[in-house]
Structures are given as C-alpha cells and as structure tokens.
Amino acid sequence: MATTTTTVSAPARPGELLSERIAPGILPKVLGRFDMVAIFVAIVLFAVQGSVVQQAGASAFVYWILGFLTFLIPGAIVTGQLGLMFPGEGSIYVWTNKALGAFWGFFAGFCAWWPGALVMVATADLVVTLLQFLLTLPPFNLQNPLTGLWQQGIIILAVIWFSSALSILRFRVTQNMVNGVFVIYGAAILTVGLAGLAWLLGGHPAANDFSRNAFGLNSGNATFYGLVILALLGIEVPLNMGVEIRNRKAITSYLIWG
Numbered sequence: 001m002a003t004t005t006t007t008v009s010a011p012a013r014p015g016e017l018l019s020e021r022i023a024p025g026i027l028p029k030v031l032g033r034f035d036m037v038a039i040f041v042a043i044v045l046f047a048v049q050g051s052v053v054q055q056a057g058a059s060a061f062v063y064w065i066l067g068f069l070t071f072l073i074p075g076a077i078v079t080g081q082l083g084l085m086f087p088g089e090g091s092i093y094v095w096t097n098k099a100l101g102a103f104w105g106f107f108a109g110f111c112a113w114w115p116g117a118l119v120m121v122a123t124a125d126l127v128v129t130l131l132q133f134l135l136t137l138p139p140f141n142l143q144n145p146l147t148g149l150w151q152q153g154i155i156i157l158a159v160i161w162f163s164s165a166l167s168i169l170r171f172r173v174t175q176n177m178v179n180g181v182f183v184i185y186g187a188a189i190l191t192v193g194l195a196g197l198a199w200l201l202g203g204h205p206a207a208n209d210f211s212r213n214a215f216g217l218n219s220g221n222a223t224f225y226g227l228v229i230l231a232l233l234g235i236e237v238p239l240n241m242g243v244e245i246r247n248r249k250a251i252t253s254y255l256i257w258g
Contacts, residue, residue: 017088017094017097019088019089019090019094020088020089020094023088023089023243024088024243027089027241027243027244028171028244029243029244029245029246030171030172030175030244030246031175031238031241031244031245031246031250032246032247032250033247033249033250033253033254033257034179035175035178035179036238036245036250036251036253036254037182037253037254037257038175038178038179038181038182039178039237039238039254040234040235040237040238040254040255041182041185041186042178042181042182042185043234043237043238044072044231044232044233044234044235045185045189052227052231053224053227053228053231055224056221056224057208057209057214057221058208058209058210058211058214058215059214059215059216059217059221059224060224060228061215062215062217063217063221063224063225063227063228064228066225066228067225067228067229067231067232068232071228071229071232072232072235075232075235075236076235076255076256079091079235079236079239079255080251080252080255082095082236082239083236083239083242083251084248084251084252086098086242087239087242087243087245087248087251088242088243089240089241089242089243089244090109090240090242091112091236091237091239091240091242092108092109092112092236093105093106093108093109093112094242095108096108096109120159120160120163121156121160123159124155124156124157124159124160125152125156127155127156127159128146128152128155128156131145131146131155132145132146171244235255238254239251
C-alpha cells in the first residue's frame with residue numbers, strides 16, 4: 001500500500017509574517033559589507049539631487065549639514081536598530097507591519113515601492129536628455145537631435161528593457177555590476193571635485209557667492225531643505241534584502257561607512 005509523506009512546517013510565531021518564514025530558506029546570503037555600502041551610496045548619493053540643491057548657492061551647504069544632523073544620522077541610527085531587531089526581507093514594510101499592523105505595513109511598503117517604478121521612467125528620460133546633449137557635440141554636431149516623441153519613447157523603452165534584463169540575472173552578477181558603477185560613480189565625483197579645486201587654485205573666481213550673507217537661511221531658500229531630505233531618502237533600501245546579508249554586522253557597518 002502506497003503511503004504519502006506530508007511536510008509540515010514549523011508553527012508560526014505570534015506576529016510572524018509569511019515572508020519571514022519563507023524568505024530565509026530560499027534566498028542565498030550573498031551581500032557583504034562593501035555590497036551594502038555600494039547600494040546605500042547609489043541610492044542616497046544621487047547626483048541629480050545634488051545638482052538641484054546647488055541652486056540654493058552657499059546656503060546649500062548649511063541645508064546639507066542640517067539634513068545630515070536632523071535626518072540622515074537619526075535615520076541611520078533607527079535603521080540600524082530596526083535592521084538588527086527584524087532582519088527580514090522588506091525593511092520598512094516589515095517594521096511598519098510589526099508596529100502598526102498589516103494595513104499600514106502595506107501602505108508603507110507600497111509608498112516605498114511605487115517611486116521605484118516612477119524613477120525607472122525618470123531615469124530613462126534623463127538618458128534621453130544626456131543623449132540630446134552629447135549628439136550636439138563633435139563629431140556628431142547635430143541640431144536639435146532626438147526631438148521626436150517616438151525617438152524618445154524608443155530610448156526610454158530600451159533603457160527599461162535593459163534594466164529588466166539585468167534584473168533576471170543572478171543576484172551576485174547584478175551586484176557586481178552595481179559595485180562597479182559605485183566605483184565609477186565615486187571616481188567621477190572625485191574628478192569633478194579635483195577639477196573645481198584646480199580651477200580655484202588657478203586663480204579663477206568661484207562660480208558662487210561665498211560671502212557671509214550668502215550662507216543665510218530665509219524664506220526664499222527654505223524649500224531647499226525639503227530637497228535635501230528628498231535627496232537623503234533611501235537609508236533603509238539595502239535592508240530590503242535583509243535575509244540575503246552574509247553577516248549581520250554588515251547592517252551597522254554599511255550605515256557607518258555609507
């Protein structure tokens with residue numbers, strides 16, 4: 001007489017999410033300290049945000065300092081504590097679910113996920129803008145390139161399709177690409193900084209006014225504080241892959257180094 005065997009999983013702990021039970025058993029632990037730092041910097045140090053904030057002039061430095069003191073550092077402390085307490089997949093979704101219940105957990109998770117879909121399109125549109133500029137330079141020297149909506153649409157779709165192709169690769173392969181981009185990103189920022197320093201050392205005037213009054217905070221530039229906070233969002237993003245971290249010490253390490 002044939003018999004069948006049924007595997008019964010361990011009973012769920014009170015308040016335990018299904019993802020907390022399943023994810024650790026099916027997802028490999030591949031993320032190290034450097035991987036976490038690379039993801040953190042790629043998310044938080046988004047150059048486009050910095051280029052917008054710089055329009056505040058010298059007062060932007062004050063707003064950056066305020067943003068670090070009032071948001072980034074406190075956020076890193078809270079993120080590190082929650083990441084160690086609840087090292088599961090989903091970070092802000094899991095934490096909100098634990099504290100406020102399923103509905104607000106879903107709401108927080110959706111609000112954290114939805115901007116990603118919008119950023120995919122916005123980043124693809126940024127690629128269009130960069131190509132339009134590059135095609136006006138030698139050796140192309142084109143006048144008003146890529147002005148057709150169909151041309152821009154094809155480029156945007158190509159960028160999204162390319163991103164989709166990367167997403168189906170093995171996680172380690174994709175993460176290695178992210179790490180490479182992180183190194184290039186840092187080198188580019190360092191190069192820009194050195195170029196600015198060389199410009200000043202060469203006796204050229206600064207592009208901005210750095211007098212005492214230029215550092216003043218007023219109602220005319222107060223909105224830039226909001227842009228700084230927007231630019232610093234994403235502290236918890238690496239912990240969306242909480243169970244894929246090899247060593248839990250990497251949770252605090254990436255926050256410190258990042």
